Amino acid sequence: MVQAAAIYARISSDRDDTYLAVERQLADCRALAARKGWPVTEEYVDNDISAYSGKRRPAYRRLLDDIKAGDRDAVIVWQTDRLHRQPKELEEFFEVIEAAGIRDLATVSGDIDLATDVGQMTARILGAVARKESDSMRRRIRRKHEELAAAGKLAGGGTRPFGFDDDRRTIRADEAQIVKELAHRVLAGDSLRSICSDLNTRGISTVTGVPWNTTVLRSMLMSGRISGQREHHDEIVGPAEWGAIVSPAETARLRAVLGDPLRRTSRMPRRYLLARMLRCSHCGATLVSRPKVDGRRAYVCATGPGFVGCGKISCLADDLEALIVEAVLFRLDTPALANRLAKRATKTTEASAVAGTLAQDQRRLDELAELFADRAIGKSEWLTARRRIEARMTTNKKKLARMTQTTALDGYLGNASALREHWADLPLTRQQAIVAAVLDHVAVLPAVRGRNRFDPQRFKPVWRR
Numbered sequence: 027m028v029q030a031a032a033i034y035a036r037i038s039s040d041r042d043d044t045y046l047a048v049e050r051q052l053a054d055c056r057a058l059a060a061r062k063g064w065p066v067t068e069e070y071v072d073n074d075i076s077a078y079s080g081k082r083r084p085a086y087r088r089l090l091d092d093i094k095a096g097d098r099d100a101v102i103v104w105q106t107d108r109l110h111r112q113p114k115e116l117e118e119f120f121e122v123i124e125a126a127g128i129r130d131l132a133t134v135s136g137d138i139d140l141a142t143d144v145g146q147m148t149a150r151i152l153g154a155v156a157r158k159e160s161d162s163m164r165r166r167i168r169r170k171h172e173e174l175a176a177a178g179k180l181a182g183g184g185t186r187p188f189g190f191d192d193d194r195r196t197i198r199a200d201e202a203q204i205v206k207e208l209a210h211r212v213l214a215g216d217s218l219r220s221i222c223s224d225l226n227t228r229g230i231s232t233v234t235g236v237p238w239n240t241t242v243l244r245s246m247l248m249s250g251r252i253s254g255q256r257e258h259h260d261e262i263v264g265p266a267e268w269g270a271i272v273s274p275a276e277t278a279r280l281r282a283v284l285g286d287p288l289r290r291t292s293r294m295p296r297r298y299l300l301a302r303m304l305r306c307s308h309c310g311a312t313l314v315s316r317p318k319v320d321g322r323r324a325y326v327c328a329t330g331p332g333f334v335g336c337g338k339i340s341c342l343a344d345d346l347e348a349l350i351v352e353a354v355l356f357r358l359d360t361p362a363l364a365n366r367l368a369k370r371a372t373k374t375t376e377a378s379a380v381a382g383t384l385a386q387d388q389r390r391l392d393e394l395a396e397l398f399a400d401r402a403i404g405k406s407e408w409l410t411a412r413r414r415i416e417a418r419m420t421t422n423k424k425k426l427a428r429m430t431q432t433t434a435l436d437g438y439l440g441n442a443s444a445l446r447e448h449w450a451d452l453p454l455t456r457q458q459a460i461v462a463a464v465l466d467h468v469a470v471l472p473a474v475r476g477r478n479r480f481d482p483q484r485f486k487p488v489w490r491r
């Protein structure tokens with residue numbers, strides 16, 4: 027006996043010939059519920075123009091959550107393709123309703139008993155058909171976008187881009203000036219984070235009026251738009267019909283600097299080899315990268331909001347980095363490294379043990395889910411056990427990540443001359459990892475007054491044991 031049915035409707039433009047207004051879907055579903063005598067507790071509606079893109083559908087997720095919580099006991103949709111487009115989603119849906127003990131799925135075109143194999147197979151076949159339609163729709167849309175992109179025409183709507191008027195063509199002088207400034211600062215090595223907080227302090231807001239964050243800033247600076255170029259699938263495809271604020275060459279450099287995925291999690295710009303490795307001998311704070319006004323890269327003990335330093339120490343980056351690289355390469359060429367080699371060997375064994383535990387835990391989670399599905403254990407037992415195992419897995423994943431750090435040295439251990447030869451060609455992240463594998467930190471002493479030349483005596487490396 028159904029007591030709390032759910033109606034799910036989805037607006038989608040991917041079937042242009044039989045486009046279904048959401049009201050029509052809802053009306054049909056309500057009528058069906060009335061015929062079946064199912065009281066409808068809630069209607070879930072997603073405005074989803076592109077299910078095939080794998081975009082999240084909030085109402086659908088909410089529906090699944092409510093089913094999981096045991097608050098719904100039947101689902102009505104206009105047709106099963108409203109529910110899911112990806113086979114993966116369909117399997118998840120089966121899992122959820124099976125776990126919740128739901129049998130009743132009604133569609134306007136006919137009911138499917140999901141408790142039976144035949145019913146599930148029917149749903150799978152319908153899903154496969156929908157998927158095929160979705161693929162051909164995707165091809166159609168892609169073609170249209172490619173045509174637009176090739177023509178350098180405007181595509182899409184929404185809020186105006188920063189630096190441009192509402193017509194998305196005319197450059198706004200005041201904002202363009204800011205875009206230029208930001209581009210130069212990033213290229214000089216300023217971090218996105220510090221630029222954002224600077225913009226917000228200066229009261230410069232985004233086009234939507236919300237404060238700047240690194241995601242918004244990054245995507246603006248990486249866009250081809252600011253250099254008058256049209257993009258397609260993140261690739262620059264040619265000149266656009268609007269003007270340029272920065273040069274295409276600057277865009278190319280910005281994309282190289284900001285495109286590094288490792289930079290995303292890092293506070294420091296990637297151009298700084300010794301990010302997080304320098305310590306102020308005066309106050310103990312970690313130095314941060316901050317270019318001089320003339321653009322030369324430098325590290326400073328920073329004061330002010332968000333910083334804990336004393337402001338008394340700064341040093342230019344180039345000479346210091348060259349010095350430390352030499353010291354690291356020299357270090358890797360000494361017998362001290364033989365000891366590290368031996369230590370690393372034991373670490374590898376340890377790492378494979380941790381990896382084994384992780385795999386075991388994953389199997390345990392799967393078994394638990396099966397036991398729950400077979401009703402051998404209850405929901406709260408399942409959740410309690412799962413929480414415990416997941417906590418252990420998180421700890422082990424972190425442990426494993428720490429251990430694999432030293433793999434940066436793979437291939438170069440005991441072969442320092444090869445490392446020296448290739449050093450300049452290694453990506454900065456790799457160089458950083460190699461330095462970090464042997465160097466704990468460098469203590470930076472104050473400059474001696476009157477001494478303007480680079481002074482190696484100011485830098486005391488502290489090696490890892």
Ligand SMILES: [Zn+2]
Pocket residue numbers: 306307308309310311327335336337338339
């Ligand atoms: Zn300091």
